[in-house]
Amino acid sequence: DSGVTQTPKHLITATGQRVTLRCSPRSGDLSVYWYQQSLDQGLQFLIQYYNGEERAKGNILERFSAQQFPDLHSELNLSSLELGDSALYFCASSAPVAGMPDGYTFGSGTRLTVV
C-alpha cells in the first residue's frame, strides 16, 4: 500500500456520461497530481494541485476538471465522455521538503472504460 488511495478501481460508463474519480493523498502530502495513461499516449500529465490551489496544468481537456478540498483529497471530474477517454487515471502525491526534491507516490489507479 503506497498510502495514496484512489477510488473506484474500475469504472464502466456510457458515452456522454459524467464520472468523478477520487484521490486521497499520502498523509502529510500537500501536492496532488493527476495523470492519464493510455496505450498509445504513455503517461500524460493532466493537472496539479497544491494545498487546495491549482498549481500547474498539462494536457487536460476542457471537458475535464479537478479540485482539491480542504482535507487535501482531490477529485477529477470527466464529463461528456467519449470512447477515447478510456484509460487508466493515476493520482500521485508529494510533500515539499526544503532543499530536497521529493519523488511522487502513486495510487493504484482508476481504470475507466467508456462504452
Add this chain to the structure above:
Amino acid sequence: AQSVAQPEDQVNVAEGNPLTVKCTYSVSGNPYLFWYVQYPNRGLQFLLKYITGDNLVKGSYGFEAEFNKSQTSFHLKKPSALVSDSALYFCAVRGENRDDKIIFGKGTRLHILP
C-alpha cells in the same frame, strides 16, 4: 523546458544476463532524476533517484542507475535479470526549482526471457 527520452520502446533480455534501460534528459540547471516501475494493472512504484553525490545510485530490487552529466544520461541497470523484472519502466526528470514538476518518459517495456 524539461524533457526526458527513452529511446527503446521494448528491451528483451535473457534471464541471468545484465540489463540496461536507456534514458537521456534535458533540463536547465541541476537535474533530479528518477526511475519508476509499473507492473500490470498497478500504479507506478519508485525504484531510485539521483539528487546529488555519487554518480552510481542503488535502488530497490537490485537495480542501479548511473548518472552521466556529460552525456545527460541516467541509464537503469541490473547485473543479472530475473523473469520477475518484466514490467514497464519509466525514467523521469525534474528541475531544481521548487515548483518544477516531474516529467516522465514514454516508458520502456522490459521482457526477461526464461
